[in-house]
């Protein structure tokens with residue numbers, strides 16, 4: 001039976017390499033569509049958790065793992081690839097300390113696919129990366145043994161768009177873009193993804209698909225940087241509230257989309273992806289000032305917020321060196337447990353030496369490391385709030401009781417505008433100049 005028929009009859013066996021934030025929800029959706037699915041990960045703890053039916057990702061419920069029990073299994077053994085008709089690669093694409101792309105995870109996953117190659121296999125790269133990775137990094141690894149794409153196997157890039165914490169759009173309802181190396185690669189990938197994603201958009205090549213993902217994330221990065229700059233500008237001007245400005249601008253029903261200032265960006269996407277493209281562009285003697293300026297502006301925000309904490313304490317009569325801080329939120333954004341590149345942790349690192357003590361509360365994140373030291377989330381009690389010289393909101397989790405926080409705190413710097421109490425003399429936000437009391 002050829003692959004198209006196997007896909008049609010839900011007889012194709014599917015492998016997912018890397019069962020993290022992207023790979024786990026994807027595996028579940030594929031299994032739900034009726035395909036026998038195996039997740040392959042080097043992390044034994046994740047494989048064990050799947051086997052026990054225990055989710056390790058906030059958005060994925062144990063009940064969903066139970067629903068696909070029998071259809072979805074996990075293993076650390078790459079031999080499982082030898083029986084897979086389709087392989088999705090969902091491994092990390094981090095940057096190096098000097099912010100160059102690190103595609104070694106993709107290369108390693110490719111080597112495993114090549115080692116346990118099954119003739120006629122469809123290989124789909126999902127990891128976000130710079131244009132030409134599919135054809136110039138992954139394809140050569142897969143073709144080391146003289147195999148040829150379109151003849152011996154098929155290869156596509158399908159950018160991942162999942163937005164952890166977003167309950168409106170999920171794997172099924174978020175459209176996907178598909179770019180195959182050949183037309184047959186695209187057709188098979190479209191056919192497969194159409195079985196479990198509502199809308200699939202084919203494009204002419206993997207390069208277009210790779211670049212489209214970067215455009216989406218850089219669009220966010222640039223707009224967040226713009227609004228961060230405008231927030232600082234409003235602070236300098238002193239009598240314009242950026243949040244009121246954004247609300248007003250948002251009333252325009254076309255040509256405007258609101259972005260909000262904050263303590264910076266984090267996670268595994270918007271912070272990293274612009275650097276991937278800027279790096280690749282340099283190969284063509286193209287310096288993407290715009291992209292790098294946005295990244296620089298966003299990365300300056302934790303430094304800015306750390307300074308604002310000291311300043312807010314000072315203008316309210318508390319010497320920073322004597323201050324006890326209570327930080328609310330350690331995750332990189334609201335309603336997720338992910339702390340990768342979290343600006344909240346960066347702010348804590350930058351502030352630790354400047355104040356007497358720091359504690360944090362985050363129901364999503366029980367423990368973090370700050371400057372090499374271990375911190376555990378403290379309970380959010382009235383006493384904890386009252387004891388703090390300044391409460392700093394760095395992550396806007398929905399589960400926070402903002403009325404309770406406001407009522408019991410003595411001084412608040414709300415870097416997310418989560419506490420809607422304009423006019424209060426104890427509440428300060430970004431995009432507002434703190435007034436003397």
Ligand SMILES: NC(=O)c1ccc[n+]([C@@H]2O[C@H](COP(=O)([O-])OP(=O)(O)OC[C@H]3O[C@@H](n4cnc5c(N)ncnc54)[C@H](O)[C@@H]3O)[C@@H](O)[C@H]2O)c1
Nearest residue numbers: 018019020021022041042043090091092093108127128160
């Ligand atoms: N997290 C998101 O919201 C998101 C959204 C869109 C795109 N992406 C992209 O998707 C990719 C994966 O991101 P993620 O957030 O799922 O990362 P993750 O760290 O949560 O998951 C990656 C998994 O791959 C595993 N892994 C690493 N090397 C491996 C190997 N050689 N073989 C098998 N498994 C291996 C890791 O153990 C981990 O479980 C990245 O390129 C990221 O940019 C992520």
